[in-house]
Amino acid sequence: MTDSKIVNWTAADNAMVEDAIRRGASRRDLLKMMAAGGIATSVGGTILGRAMSAVAATPVSGGHLKAVGYSSSNADTLDPAKASLSTDYVRCCALYNRLTFLDKSGFPQFELAEALDTKDALVWTVTLRKGVQFHDGKTLDADDVVYSLKRHLDPAVGSKVAKIAKQMSDVKAIDPRTVQITLTSANADLPTILAMHHFMIVQNGTTDFSKGVGTGAFKLETFEPGVRSIMKKNTDYFKAQGAHVDSFEFFGIPDENARVNALLSGDIHLITIGPRSIRLVENRPDVVVQKTMSGAYTNLNVRLDMAPGNQKDFVDGLKYLINREQILKAALRGVGSIANDQPISPINPYCNTDLKPKAYDPDKAKHLLQKAGVMGQTLPVVASEAADVSIDMAMILQQSASEIGMKLDVQRVPADGYWDNYWLKAPIHFGNINPRPTADLLFSLFYAGEAAWNESRFKSERFDKLLVEARAELDNAKRKEIYGEMQGLVSENAGTIIPTYMANVAAHSRKLNGLEPNPLGGMMGYAFAEYVWLEG
Template sequence: MASVSSSAADTLDPAKGAINTDYVRHYMIYSGLTQFDSNLSPQLGLAEAIESGDRKVWRIRLRKNVQFHDGSTLTSEDVVYSLLRHKDPATASKVKSVADQIQTVSAVGHYEVEVRLEQPNADLPAILATSHFLIVRNGARDFRSANGCGPYRCRVFNPGVRTIGVRNENYWKSGRPYLDEIELIGIPDEVSRVNALLSADVHLINAVNARSIRRIERSARHRVLETKSGLYTDLIMRQDRAPTSNPDFTAAMRSLVDRELIRKALFRGRATLANDHPIAPSNPYYLPGLPQRAYDPDHAKFLLKRAGLLNVRLPVYASPAAEGSVDMASILQESAASIGMHLAVNRVPSDGYWSNHWMRHPLTFGNINPRPTADLLFSLFFKSDAVWNESGWKNDQFDQLLFAARGEADEAKRKQMYGDMQVLVHQGGGVGIPVFISLLDAYDRRLQGFGAIPIGGLMGYSFAENVWWAG
């Protein structure tokens, strides 16, 4: 399987997963307390039961006789350690801002755990299904190798080169996984990735460009799977640096984004218009009726003149690592030039983009994978102290609404709160989100059982335990 990215930053630590190759690797090796179905509803995994009367105190009963790859048995102590390590700053967990809502985690016997939250949150079962919260062995700190209780044991891990997983004969799901071995590699260039598929060098790829669909479908041996999703590539305007912190500049750049052109030309219609906030129309908390921001170069010119920034030369960093960002940057550059603004597009390689460029310049692009809940999206990318707060945007009202929505029992009020948060991000969140991109995977027809789980491509990153080979 060839993914869009692989680098020296590849990790076997679920807490540090940052790209889709990491997520696939982690779902291969580890298991979670819950897991997503095709409707993004959390189903039981290592948890045999997960219950709460007030959505603040949760009781989790574990399956018995589940083994880690080293032969040790899963117990409540492993779960306690796995959840609490996200709260420790030394772990450098990518979801620390989410885990901060966990007040305590304690073992109640050998196979039962109590999770107490700072305040009620009905989304805890969905949170626990995400890859970062997969369960590791109690005390695990050295992730140069891996010890999970997932469907595959890690035989080879060479960051930036490849990962090889071999079938776990003692997997807790009877009869699974079906394949003997899976090799993960990274091929950053999309054309090269498609060529590798069509020449049978690989059997499954992700992040297919819509322009490649016809070419792949002309092959009798291959298929393309489209999954509607909340994936987006966004223009990041740092709110803690000049000149992008100027509100007029941020508003002007959003008015220069030609969303319809991006939807049709870049994604061949395999995308849905977005409105500068991260909640897709398929999300139950999506706010209908928010006026769609229009492409308006004249208004952008007025705002830039008022800010004294019309003639400023500003670099924008784009990379194939952020899907569509290079073409988006070119379209934005042309729109800017039409009003006398000078944008210099710096195309940088995929390798190292996320560690060396993303969020490190006033103007960059991000590429945000779908998340199962509105709370997770907002907590990970817009909460003031979130590690992945791309634009450095800080808004006390937003943070207060985020906390309040988690514990709101009245569903109508909760929906209103999420709507208010969408308005705040739309107005000043420091990002421009033009479209929600359909996930496009391509695969060899002999690979059976492959389907859609809209948390991400590659069957929500969990294809490994679900597919089989019909050679």
């Protein structure tokens, strides 16, 4: 009898249940409705599960999306070239577009570009989409692309990717829809590089970015640096699907407990969290936790151009004093993997799996630190909530140091202003690096001799030479060999101590759907606002 009822359950019945779900009917109400139609409770539960899955997979239009990141600053910007924090990336992804973007598998796809062609990885031809309009009605053309790319080369702009853009020796318009990019040397990664957040396309001649005029899925309503941003759906968006939500609000809450409370109270749909907060939300029926393995990491930076980091024995001593297993277990709650003091994680195809991490060895650490002459000193280590789990990591290191008679003064500083006042500046401090899609980008941004974000001031002529060679190498096996040597140089000689690779952890309301992992970082590579939708 039950089976006959399943056979007689029609598509129209399914649609009725799905509509009731969207209108907010409770599970009990739905089961009562099906029972009234003669469906057994056990069968009704199965049908209801299928209906709920179907509803979740079908985008719904409308609603006001509210999401929170972990950082904010008075230096927040809408200029893609100057973006440096996740909150900057989120706003830029909503307001602008890139020539390419990375799908969840890490492969570049076309966005503003319709085609990207080359014969030698040296000269590239970009063909633009037809009919793309900026928020003010201007049609996108080649001059906009030329201006957007060339401004990274202007020192007055202060682009965060100036060193990467420097490889573009010439960028010129061939016709209104065609741009030619010539590189200083061949680089097969250019389509992936152009998918970086900084390479958003802005309107030709733009110098005032306060209005956020782009081609993106949202138009700017309100922007208060360090406070919040509010955007509304761009109804003239060039993508047929467009954003699902009507409006979008984003702001930073540096304090993790406050972020969690905002989510649990129902005030926020999506937050980023650290491993220590997973237990607070993972068993809540109204919350979904998404863990995505990534190349993100929090690292201890020792400046090699300042005391005590200018003594190699000191840096090597700290590397043996880092208890990686304990950091993974206690600070990351097991959500991650052991790292070996270089930025290329196991999810990257160029990872050197033969390069082993330094084992926790207090005796060896003590010997090296004694050679460096620091055992009688009290050394400050700057940590902050701004650098995810850095305080927990610092406390673990401090305990290990005390056990060998070394004194570390862990200085907890506010998250607000951390990236401007302490990162890259303090002799010993923590960083927090978001995933990057290629080995070249990680090395170019953080380890090239003249890189603006070279956290430990690592300098190596051999490394810089290999960096250029790897870009031009089209043989994948040879390229992996080059990157393997570079990883060894960083692991042994840089002052960046990377004990673990981390997973991106997001927590969101069950009302939010469509969130997927992306190699450019959490929150779908910070582009979530265009793709997610709200139920109920």
